[in-house]
Amino acid sequence: MKIVISHSIKTFLEHYTYLMGKAVKQLICRTPIVLGKIGNRASPLLAEVVSPRPIPVGTYATVETSYEDPYSGDAKKLCLVGVISSTSFRRSVPVSGIALITSGELHEEFEGELGKYSQSYLRFFAAITHDMKVTIPRIPPPPDASVYLAPTEVLSTLFSSRNPSSIPVGHLLGRPDVRVFVDVNALAKHLFITGTTGSGKSNTIAILVDRIAAMGGLAIVYDVHGEYSGLLAQEADVREVELAINPLKIPPHVLAKMVVPEGTATVQRRLVSRALRQCRDTFAKVIEHYGLTEEGVKKLQDVFRRSTRLHQEFVEPVEEADLDETAVKLFVECLVNAINSVKSGVSDKSIESAITKVEEFFEHARISFVQPSVTELARPGTILVLNASSLDDEQRDYMLKVIADEFLWSGKSSSVRGSPMPLLFVVEEAHLFLSANRPSVSRPSIERLAREGRKFGICLALVSQRPRNIDLNTISQVQNFVVMKLVQESDQRAVMNASDLLTEDLVTSLATLATGEALLIGEWIGRFPALVKIDKHPGKRSGTTPDIVAIWREFLSRKARERTDLEMHKEVLHELKEILGDEP
Ligand SMILES: Nc1ncnc2c1ncn2[C@@H]1O[C@H](COP(=O)(O)OP(=O)(O)OP(=O)(O)O)[C@@H](O)[C@H]1O
Ligand SMILES: [Mg+2]
Structure with a gap:
């Protein structure tokens, strides 16, 4: 017995079959909204x-179709589901009687008599069988079949499947009734987010990290421009660290490359590296024993009291707030002494240049002996924002290398200990570090993280507005994508090369996306690409596009107010003068 229940628009889309008293929900393919008909060409x-x-x-959109199974001979029904990937509006051109008239030559008197119609292309991505199994479409729809606006139920089956590892990210484009969920476990195959500036990449990251941290996950953002500064998470703890270089936590040879980045200056780099190793040993011992306390710094001062170049200021007692700064000055002093003490085999010029490099570097970079290592700060259920905005490009590159190596190493060792610590590591402005044309220090480390991280639950999310500049080798490890508005053909082509799920018509439609709208592809969204309006994160304040004209207007009106105040002030003075005469 089959009973059809229909009481609201939503339940119109469903019907229930009662089999031996048990309700089995079935999906139907139609809605009351018919968009058009299948034309001449269909695959x-x-x-x-x-x-x-x-x-x-x-x-x-959906199209109902049926076919005969060649093996069993049974007639089978299918619901084909697809998305409109291109559309055009045309005029029907008469071909009888008169010669073919192209629309450009059309005489005005024909207007109105001639029909207009639209030709669109519907890209099918799923076929749902009568028993609700989702398969790849293998049968074309027949010509003239009705094309319906896809029912909520059909789309929810494909995009809203919830399991303990899924989180919502937004709703289907133009369908606020269909929430879209992504599978966080599939992020082990990494993620690439791209789109032009202001298209909504960082907002997407904010949504992801907030919801992942709310699941108890750990999300780390390498924030190049301080875009996540002041992020107010809705459901998780946020920890923001202004990245500084801790000479005790960075291997001397890596830090030496930061101090002397020029490839040819190998002698200077060797000098700096050796000095760093020496001073690091001394400082590590003292700081480990006393901490960065007044006593510890005094101890360091004692060590360097004998130093020939020691300035007077170092032997004066230090305020608690200045301890870190004083320790850094002492460290520089230590390095200079160590470099100076090299007696043979090195020219005075190399020694002098190495000392200048050390002094310049430590004067400009953010250095701190109290900066903990990033793995010490990483806690489950937290968004860790690593703000690298106060470092220059080279320092950011080196820091990223150090951090990526540290997370891979700690991921490996915690897995070996049997207590793995999965995490999502987001790298903003990834084209700076993974450039196709320019080598970078961090690139091998990011590539290693992409290659090996999966086994230890380290998920990489690369964010870039310039996919054409990114090296495809790293991207080839990435299996999940968020593609937002992309206008330039070279960018569209780069993304298409990176994912075989992206077809030409889907890619060209990317230029029409608005802010916050995205094409989601990959295992994390299931087998089918989804056009999604990403939720807006209410707690992400930085990165919003400023209202430039409003700022200028405010400036003008402030100036006008100041001018009026000044004129009033002058008038009052003038009146006072008149009343008081020339009396002082
Ligand atoms: N899903 C969304 N819904 C509504 N507004 C959004 C959405 N995503 C982003 N925006 C708004 O668009 C602006 C730019 O967003 P966002 O900073 O995320 O862009 P972006 O792609 O990271 O840009 P850039 O490449 O310059 O860093 C912000 O004002 C943000 O609030
Ligand atoms: Mg951004």
């Missing part, structure tokens, strides 16, 4: 749709 993956008006790109 299992792409069909022409003819309609009186254009159907917006990104509209989800």
Whole structure:
């Protein structure tokens, strides 16, 4: 017995079959909204749709079809699900009687008599069988079949499947009724987020890290421009660290490359590296024993009291707040002495240049002996924002290398200990570090993280507005994508090369996306690409596009106010003068 229940628009989309008293929900393919009909050309993956008006790109549609199974001979019903990937509006051109008239030559008197129609393309990505199994479409729809606006239920089956490892990120484009969930476990195969500036990449990251941390996850953001500064998480703890270089936590040879980045200056770099090793040993011993306390710093001062170049200021007692700064000055002093003490085999010029490099570096970079290592700060259920905005490009590159190595090493060792600590590591402005044209220090470390991280639960999320500048080797490890508005063809092509799920028509539709709208592809979204309006993160204040004209207007009106105040002031003075005469 089959009973059809229909009481609201939503339940219209469902019906229930009662089998031996048990309700089995079935999906139907139709809605009351018919978008058009299948035209002349149709294949299992792409069909022409003819309609009186254009159907917006990104509209989800269904077509009912049936076929005869060649093996069993059984008739089978299918619901094909697809998305409109391109659309055009045309005029029907008469071909009888007179010669073919192209629309450009059309005489005005024909206007109105001639029909207009729209031709769109519907890209099928799923076929749902009568028993709700989701398969790849293998049958084309018949010509003239009706094309329906896809029912909520059908789309929810494909995009809203919830399991303990999924989080919501937004809703289907044009369908606020269909929430879109992504599978966090699939992020082990990494993520690439791209789109032009202001398209909504960092907002997407804010949504992801907030919801992942709310699951008890650890999300780390390498924040190049301080975009996440002051992030107010909705559901998780946020820890923001202004990145500084701790000479005790960075291997001397890596720090030496930061101090002397020039490739050819090998002698200077060797001098600096040796000095760093010597001073690091001394400082590590003292700081480990006393901490960065007044006593510890005094001890360091004692060590260097005998130093020939020691300035007077170092032997004066230090305030608690200045301890770190004083320790850094002492460290520089130690390095200079160590470099100076090299007696043979090195020219005075090399020694002098190495000392200048050390002094310049430690004067400009943010150095701190109290900066903990990033793995010490990493805690489950937290968003750790590593603000690298006060470092210069080279320092950011080296810091990223150090941090990526540290996370991979700690991921490996915690897995070996049997207490793995999965994490999402987000690298903003990834084109700076993974450039296709320019070598970088951090690139091998990021590539290693992409290659080996998966086994230890380290998920990498690379964010970039310039996919054409990114080295495809790293991207080849990435299996999940968020592609936002992309206008330049070279960028679109780069993304297409990176994912075989991206077809040409889908890629060209990327230029029409608005802020916050994205194409999600990869295992994390299931088998089918989804056009999604990402939720707006209410707690991300930095990175918002400023209202430039409003700022200028405010400046003008402030100036006008100041001018009026000044004039009033002058008037009052003038009146006072008149009343008081020339009396002082
Ligand atoms: N899903 C969304 N819904 C509404 N507004 C959004 C959405 N995503 C981003 N925005 C708004 O768009 C602006 C830019 O967003 P965002 O900073 O995320 O862009 P971006 O792609 O990271 O830019 P950039 O490449 O310059 O860093 C912000 O004002 C943000 O509030
Ligand atoms: Mg951004």
